[in-house]
Amino acid sequence: MIGIGIDTGGTYTDAVVYDMDRKKILCSGKALTTKSELEKGITEALDMLEPDYVKKAELLALSTTLATNACLEDKGSRAKLLMIGMNPEAMGNLEAVYASYGFHDLSQLVFIDGKPEHIFQEPEEPDWEALKRRIPKEFRNCAAAGVVQIYPQADGGKLEKKAKAILEDQIKIPVTTAYDMFDELDVLKRGAGTLLNARLIPLIAEFLAAVKHVMKDRGLDIPIAIMRSDGSLMSEGMAKDYPVETLLSGPAASVVGGSVMAKTSDAVIVDMGGTTTDVALIRGRQPVTAEKGISIGKWRTTVHGLYVDTFLLGGDSAVRFNDKGMFLDLRRVIPISLLAQRHPEVTVKLRGLAEQHRSHTRMLSEFYVLQKDIGRGEGYTREERRICSALKKAPLMAEELAERLGTDIYGLRTERLEAEGVLMRSGLTPTDMMVVKGDFPVYSPDAALAAIEFLAENVPEEAEEIPEKIYRLVEKKLYCNIVRILLKQKYPGKEKVINKKSVQELIEWSYEDAVNGKKGDWISLPVRSELPIVGVGAPIHIFLPRVARLLGTEAIINENASVANAVGAIASQIVTKVQLHVKAEYDGAELKGYSVYEGSEQRMFAEYPEAEKLALKLAEQQVLDKSRRQGASGSPQVKISVKKLRLTEDESSVFFESIVEAVATDQFQISAGGSRSADGCS
Known part of the structure; x- marks a missing residue:
């Protein structure tokens, strides 16, 4: 089967035609991304592909760094988050608490009542009429909105759904509810993901509209799949409703594409684009996943995805100066050339x-x-x-x-x-x-x-020395971040220590020692790693080989490295996960039974096997339903695992809960798109 992969990055749009059966790239194209006119870059990249192959394509898979870059640069459409049942005055240092989750602008938050006493109590009904009166002023000029309530488990997110209906009726904008996306108890984490989703809805809608416009002009009527943050694909409809799932779409595509090209079981994958550099890891041929949800830029979310550390370093990073000399700013600018x-x-x-x-x-x-x-x-x-x-x-x-x-x-x-x-x-x-x-x-x-x-008038270097000095600044930032990331993997749970300024300075000293080849001094600090580093992205071949040598390892850069993200998009598949919990319910030290939530209803069982049986059944039903919404072909392979949590590893110790996880794997549903004529065009 022939498929087309397209990756729209902040600087370039890449396209490939991929033989999905033989796992072979047939042709590729690369064009500049024009943010004000996304169709232009997509059109130019697509038109570089062999037309006969394009006509035979049965699937178009997309990845994009638009959401990633928007979060890192704190950009996005105007949106607000309605928070039900929160009492901001009771949280002490309000600004510090909210800022730690990414809410640096508290004017984006709207609070109303509706707080229950505890997680299982039915929440109070907010004053809906008062909310209706506030909406015209509070949500004026917003392109989208989000809603999150505290303890939605108590009523199945009923208050969120009611608030969504009121907002959509009054202001006619897309509204996202946290309950439909996240299981996390932490209301601020759910809120961060929900607000991000609202901010990204117009951005991703514009992107998908641009893609469909280009396809229509070429008579292409094939289904569209979009890369999620976990490296799997989802349907176009799901992406429109939940664009936050594309938060690490581009970086996830680089992981999949890099692993396809690397042909090695363990590696560091480094994807350098125009705006950001993304670093991911492969262990045993499987991408390493983020355990606690994605944190990107200032935002802490509950979005599940691959472990990708994204930092602002790319071909379009601004070169600037201060009283200490030249530096690479965190801002992306258009290259002056x-x-x-x-x-x-x-x-x-x-x-x-x-x-x-x-x-x-x-x-x-x-x-x-x-x-x-x-x-x-x-x-x-x-x-x-x-x-x-x-x-x-x-x-x-x-x-x-x-x-x-x-x-x-x-x-x-x-x-x-x-x-x-x-x-x-x-x-x-x-x-x-x-x-x-x-x-x-x-x-x-x-x-x-x-x-x-002009720059030379303001810094110590002569004009002819500046280009090489900037190369070394890129190299140093790349080296220091790779070392930081590998230290976090080697010493899990020590992130706060590793992120300290003093440790970062030590990493910088190690770079200087590696560059200068210092030996026999009081002490030398070059860092060594046995993991090969796989390079992805257009400028990576210039900087990565030297960084790899400084780390005592090798750089693997495939001839198609510059379009690896597009390869990753089309080489991926549908992977859907659902988790349910079987909890032991205690009254003091006395075990009362085992609970399983079926929707918003809490089911109680006297014996554990009966509770687990229901959880297994529900998990399979839910994962099949979710996989179909995600775009699965209809016959996914389902694997279910049960992990029991006890006070100790001893089977006789106190039991707390079981985590029942169902994972469905499938190919994307090809027939879900439009009809096709015999020559491959509609």
């Missing part, structure tokens, strides 16, 4: 700046670039609309933009426009250094060279 190709006047302006030999505390060589037109859209200030209007014709430097607005560069208020993706900056990046050094000869180096001349 790329901007100059689209707007030749950029090079002229940068040459003029370089000729002035100015030093400054800011990167005056950066440009503001309009990504989408807000027109007279609601929710934006007059100043924000003036900024967008000034940038409509062409990108402008900060001083140019400030002059147009009648202010200075310190008076520019672009933070919210940048956070929402309306504006982006363009400046020097590692990609530009690759262009200057001839490692990525796609663009002219003239604009980058002029921007480097």
Whole structure:
């Protein structure tokens, strides 16, 4: 069977045609991602594929880093979370508690009553009429909303469902309920995942619409599957409702694609893109999974997925300076070489700046670039609309933009426009250094060279030394993060120690010793690992081999490494998991029986075998139902395991509960798409 895999990253969109039976890449394509017009990158990548193969395709599988990047850069659509039964005043340091879960902007939270005394008590009914009166003001200008209630196990999430109906009736926007997605008891973790889901709904909807538009133009009527954070596929409909499941879609695809290409049982997989670098691990040919839910950027969620450590380092990381010299900022910018190709006047302006030999505390060589037109859209200030209007014709430097607005560069208020993706900056990046050094000869180096001349006025290095210095900064950050991740694997539970500044400095010292080859000194600190490092992503071949040598291991970089994510998307399958619990119920020290929840109903049994029998039956039913919603073909293989938790490992010790887990594995349902004609087109 022939399938197409497409990965839309922050910088590039990759496409492959894959023979799913022979596990062979037949052809591939790569194009730039245009965030304001996703169809463009998808179209260009798809049109690089052999047309005859495309016509024979029976499945289109997608992966994307759009959700990953949105979380790391704290971007996304405007959304709010309705929290039922929470008492924020009773939580002590409210801001610190909520910030630890990712809620740094408390204005995104709306609180109403409805709190039960304990987990199994029916919650109080909130004042629904009061909520209706608050909605127009509280949720004004929101593109989506989320709802979470405390202790939903007591009533099967009834209050969440009622609140969702009211919100959808009054403001006509997508509303996500936590109960439909998460089993976690921690209400703030469930809330974080729910708010993220709401923020991502418009983003993923736009992505899927772009894909379907391109397919329609080419007469393709085949089912669409999307890569989840756990490395399995789900249906298009499920992705629209639960886009938070794509939180690590791109990184998960790199794990699957990297493992397909690596042909090794144990490895570190490093995927460097334009915005982020994702590091994952393979043990015994199986990806290592995250035990406590995904944490990404500032967000702690209950989304289950593969273990992927994502940090902001990529070809498009901003090169900036401060009083300590050059550094790689956490912000992604458009490479100045790329901007100059689209707007030749950029090079002229940068040459003029370089000729002035100015030093400054800011990167005056950066440009503001309009990504989408807000027109007279609601929710934006007059100043924000003036900024967008000034940038409509062409990108402008900060001083140019400030002059147009009648202010200075310190008076520019672009933070919210940048956070929402309306504006982006363009400046020097590692990609530009690759262009200057001839490692990525796609663009002219003239604009980058002029921007480097300005930078050289503000740092100790000479202009000709800067490209190599930036290479070493990328290499150092890559080395230090790989060491940090491997230390966490070697010493589980010691994350707080490993993340301390002093330990991070020690890792940096080990890098310096490895680079300088220090031996015979008082002490040397180079780190060694026997795990091979599999490289994925377009720029990885430039930086990874040297990092691997510094770590005393080898780098494996397949010839198709630059499109590994697209391979991972189409090479994956449906994997569905469901967990149920059989709990021992005690009254003091006296065992009263065993409970199993069937929906919102608590079923009690005097004997354990009867309780486990029901749990096994329910787990199988639920996993089959969920796998069909996820897109399974209808005949998945189901495996059920039971893990008993006791006070000690002794069989006679006190029993607490059993975790019954059902796992269904299947291929994606091909017939679920549209009809096809004999020549492969509809």
